[in-house]
Amino acid sequence: MTDLSDLYQQIIVEHNRAPRNFKKLAHPTREAEGANPLCGDQIKLEVELAGDRIADIGFQGSGCAISQASASLLTGAVQGKTTAEAQALFKAVHTMLTSPPGTTVDTSGLGKLAALAGVRQFPVRVKCASLPWHTLRAALESAAQPVSTE
Amino acid sequence: MTSVRHASPSVHRPALDVEQVRRDFPLLQTMVRGKPLVYLDNAATSQKPRSVIARTEQYYATENANVHRGVYELSERATAAYEDAREKARGFLNAASAREIVFVRGTTEAINLVASSFGRKELQAGDEVLITAMEHHSNIVPWQLICAERGALLRVAPMNKRGELLLDDFARLLSPRTKLVAVAHVSNSLGTINPIADIVRLAHAKGAAVLVDGAQAAPHAPIDVRALGVDFYTVSGHKMFGPTGIGLLYGTTARLEALPPYQGGGDMIKTVTFAKTTYAEPPAKFEAGTPNIAGAIGLGAAIEYLRGLDWDAVQAHERDLLAYATERLGALSEVELVGTAGHKASVVSFTVRGVHAHDVGTIVDQEGVAIRTGHHCTQPVMDFFGVPATARASLAFYNTRADVDALVSAVQKVTRVFAA
Numbered sequence: 123m124t125d126l127s128d129l130y131q132q133i134i135v136e137h138n139r140a141p142r143n144f145k146k147l148a149h150p151t152r153e154a155e156g157a158n159p160l161c162g163d164q165i166k167l168e169v170e171l172a173g174d175r176i177a178d179i180g181f182q183g184s185g186c187a188i189s190q191a192s193a194s195l196l197t198g199a200v201q202g203k204t205t206a207e208a209q210a211l212f213k214a215v216h217t218m219l220t221s222p223p224g225t226t227v228d229t230s231g232l233g234k235l236a237a238l239a240g241v242r243q244f245p246v247r248v249k250c251a252s253l254p255w256h257t258l259r260a261a262l263e264s265a266a267q268p269v270s271t272e
Numbered sequence: 273m274t275s276v277r278h279a280s281p282s283v284h285r286p287a288l289d290v291e292q293v294r295r296d297f298p299l300l301q302t303m304v305r306g307k308p309l310v311y312l313d314n315a316a317t318s319q320k321p322r323s324v325i326a327r328t329e330q331y332y333a334t335e336n337a338n339v340h341r342g343v344y345e346l347s348e349r350a351t352a353a354y355e356d357a358r359e360k361a362r363g364f365l366n367a368a369s370a371r372e373i374v375f376v377r378g379t380t381e382a383i384n385l386v387a388s389s390f391g392r393k394e395l396q397a398g399d400e401v402l403i404t405a406m407e408h409h410s411n412i413v414p415w416q417l418i419c420a421e422r423g424a425l426l427r428v429a430p431m432n433k434r435g436e437l438l439l440d441d442f443a444r445l446l447s448p449r450t451k452l453v454a455v456a457h458v459s460n461s462l463g464t465i466n467p468i469a470d471i472v473r474l475a476h477a478k479g480a481a482v483l484v485d486g487a488q489a490a491p492h493a494p495i496d497v498r499a500l501g502v503d504f505y506t507v508s509g510h511k512m513f514g515p516t517g518i519g520l521l522y523g524t525t526a527r528l529e530a531l532p533p534y535q536g537g538g539d540m541i542k543t544v545t546f547a548k549t550t551y552a553e554p555p556a557k558f559e560a561g562t563p564n565i566a567g568a569i570g571l572g573a574a575i576e577y578l579r580g581l582d583w584d585a586v587q588a589h590e591r592d593l594l595a596y597a598t599e600r601l602g603a604l605s606e607v608e609l610v611g612t613a614g615h616k617a618s619v620v621s622f623t624v625r626g627v628h629a630h631d632v633g634t635i636v637d638q639e640g641v642a643i644r645t646g647h648h649c650t651q652p653v654m655d656f657f658g659v660p661a662t663a664r665a666s667l668a669f670y671n672t673r674a675d676v677d678a679l680v681s682a683v684q685k686v687t688r689v690f691a692a
Contacts, residue, residue: 126638130631130689139626139690161630161646162660184660186628187690247634 128240129188129247133195138187143197145180153266156257158249163189167257174204186250188241193254195235206261211235212255219248277435278460281409288585294670296321296577307640310678315460315619315666316644317510318491320574324514327573331566339565340539340556354565357572358555364575365505365522366496372528374555375568378519379487380410382506383454385558386483387520389531391418394481399424400449402480404442404466405431406459407658409649411485415454419440424451431656435462435611443474450480457489461648461664462611463594463619465489472501481527487519491668492590492617494583503527507661509567514574518567521558528554535560586669593667597676601665606678610662618667624683627690629661635689636663636682643679 123178150168157164168199170178181193198221200208215235221227229236241251290673294300299319302309306610311319337347353371362370368540378383395401405428412426419426427450429442437455453475468484475482483504486495490507496507504527509518518526523531533540533551537560540606542550551557597620601607610621633645644664647654654660665679 125690126635129634135690162654163630184628186630188631190628244634247630250630 125240125243127229128243131237131240133234133237134187134191137191137194138191139183141190141194143180146182146183147178147180150180152261154257154264155261156253156260158185158189158253161186161250163250163253165189165254165257167193167254167261169258169261174206176200176203176205176208181254185253186247188238188247188250189253192238192251195238196254196258199235200258201234201236208252208258208262212259215255216252218242219252286582286585288582288589288669290589290670290672293581294322294672297670298322298325300670304640304642305638310639310641310675312665312667312671312675312679313642313644314491314671315488315511315648315664316669317516318668320513320515321668323575323577324570324573326517326645328566328570331569334568336566338562347490348456350565353572354563357568357575358577360572361520364490364578365507365520366494366498367522368498369525371554372522372525374521374523374528374558375563375683376506376519376521376558377517377564378508378510379485379506380414380508382519382521383411383483383485383503384414385534386452386506386523386531387418389534389558391422391424392530393530394451395419395422395424397423398449399425399451400447401425402427402429402442402450402453402475404429404437404455404460406435406437406464406650406653407454407650408460408485408487411454411456412652425449428652431464432614433657434463435459435653436489436613436615437464437466437471438678439467439470439474442471443632446474446478446480448478450478451476452483454483454485456485456617457495458486458492458617458619459611459650459653460488460619461621461650461653462613463616464611464613465615465617466574467615468500468502476501488619490618496576497522500692506582508523509571509574512571513577514571514576515564515567518564518571520571523554525554528558529548531558533560537561539563559583582658583668590631590667592620593671593673593676594620594675597665597667597679600676600680601683604683607683610657610659611692619664620666621662621664623659623662624686627686629663632663632683632686632688635675635686636679639678639682639685641679643683 147168151171155166165183167181179197218227225231238251297319337350339351358370358373361373430438473484481503481529484502486505487508490512507520510516520642540557540560606625608623629645646661
């Protein structure tokens with residue numbers, strides 16, 4: 123039996139209502155767009171790298187609470203990190219989101235991002251949470267094409 | 273609904289016995305997430321009565337053979353059942369002849385068939401195809417493809433903020449260059465019922481053929497293609513309580529005879545030599561390869577089931593459900609209805625202020641309520657109304673006021689979750 127409060131945790135509802143770093147950067151050095159064509163979530167992520175470090179990050183777009191909160195949490199989590207650290211975080215979040223429902227996942231070291239752990243109980247919503255993360259990876263790797271998690 | 277056959281007025285009008293009807297549908301008896309299923313996604317696909325499920329099983333258990341091929345008894349039996357389903361489909365659409373009924377995979381394939389065959393024969397550079405602003409992607413994209421191939425122009429008749437076709441603008445967009453008009457009988461995302469007879473009259477006056485996407489109309493009323501005067505009419509079996517993977521293309525004999533084949537293969541030929549192949553007459557000309565025999569027979573059983581219903585009672589019941597759902601959802605301050613045409617089928621699209629449709633869908637699902645959320649394969653409609661997505665409750669005759677109540681209390685829960 124899944125529980126709604128696992129999905130819509132306070133922190134997710136709050137980040138959806140007031141997303142952090144919902145902004146356009148003045149001097150982005152990397153950017154990527156992501157979309158879930160089937161549900162209409164879309165996000166544009168801009169990154170300003172100072173050397174190998176993420177000096178600033180902002181996102182724009184629209185979508186469900188899960189995708190918006192995930193993007194908001196993402197921007198807070200990778201701010202000031204090196205690209206390698208951000209990539210490691212992508213892997214950790216991806217593992218957390220794609221672990222089969224019912225199994226235990228290690229969310230230590232994920233901080234506020236642990237709030238996204240409940241999403242995996244709702245398989246059709248996993249792509250909502252993962253979209254900003256795939257978009258981040260595309261931005262860091264400067265993928266030329268918009269990404270899709272469909 | 274307009275342009276459909278109404279049974280002659282009966283002396284006494286018993287209301288539809290919904291509880292008895294519901295017992296015919298095994299899936300409606302199931303539980304979801306520990307709660308009785310409230311199925312309100314009928315515009316996506318409908319549930320199947322036991323008779324359809326049983327007829328399909330019976331075919332595989334006792335009649336399975338390829339059609340139109342064998343000289344043995346079993347094949348004759350399969351062929352007879354398949355052609356009997358075609359006759360039932362003829363009756364459902366009130367076509368003049370069963371030869372005007374082509375079995376296809378569904379409405380999407382039917383439209384692609386006409387776009388391809390009609391387009392290759394009739395569309396020249398500069399010609400036009402006219403659709404409306406409320407079409408499903410399957411009645412947009414096939415026309416874009418063939419128009420691009422033929423150098424033809426796709427034009428779009430606008431609607432108003434209620435989701436009603438602007439018939440004057442539609443009439444103005446018709447020209448001698450308009451070769452075909454393709455329009456939904458009922459909008460899948462808004463519920464709007466279009467004035468097909470008027471559209472046909474206007475289009476025919478300019479010499480344009482008319483294709484009607486009837487996918488969302490057939491579940492709500494028997495159709496009368498002759499009264500409507502259409503050239504082509506399409507339905508999907510799975511939306512009218514039949515199996516998936518089967519649908520109907522109706523075309524007048526004159527139209528079907530004039531069209532070139534769609535796909536090539538077995539069953540659609542008269543003679544084949546390496547130098548020259550001649551084609552079978554319609555409908556075989558358009559049914560290349562082994563068809564969905566079980567699907568066709570199952571669809572025949574669905575039509576048989578629909579024929580057993582009192583349609584005056586069904587339509588009165590659906591009108592009541594639509595009015596009740598509109599009133600109850602409309603009364604919620606955070607809910608905005610999308611699509612408020614004066615003439616509607618029992619489809620209610622809505623948004624919840626500050627909450628994305630997918631969050632609405634997930635939360636009401638926890639209450640056992642199944643609704644569709646998203647753009648409903650009508651992105652231009654979403655753009656027109658300035659929303660990324662809507663939640664849509666689409667009701668069938670087996671739904672009840674209690675189903676609507678369950679939806680309304682689930683939507684109220686949405687507000688509570690997001691107020692947290």
